[in-house]
Amino acid sequence: MILKPPVEIGDILHLIAQSELSLVATAEATPVLNALSLGKETSGLLIIGPEGDFTEKEVNMMMEAGAKAVSLGPHRLRVETAAIALLSTVMLWSDSQQTSVS
Numbered sequence: 679m680i681l682k683p684p685v686e687i688g689d690i691l692h693l694i695a696q697s698e699l700s701l702v703a704t705a706e707a708t709p710v711l712n713a714l715s716l717g718k719e720t721s722g723l724l725i726i727g728p729e730g731d732f733t734e735k736e737v738n739m740m741m742e743a744g745a746k747a748v749s750l751g752p753h754r755l756r757v758e759t760a761a762i763a764l765l766s767t768v769m770l771w772s773d774s775q776q777t778s779v780s
Contacts, residue, residue, distance in 0.1 A: 701725065725745065729756060
């Protein structure tokens, strides 16, 4: 896992296009567990925005580049908390998929 510092929206679009799976956390989206599939991705990009959320334009730009918009629930989270929540959810989901396949 690599934690990167904040970047401008334009700088992340090419990373999304190159990533096997990109999830962008935003308030108005499908719950993260509903958005995950049984794909064979071995790496991914988790994108956490500012505490006030991304703008609609920013979300649309990232989705056009290939990201899936996901929600962490109805509560606003601090950036640090949102990063841990999204990573923990994806790790738990991934572990459960490997266990059920074995």
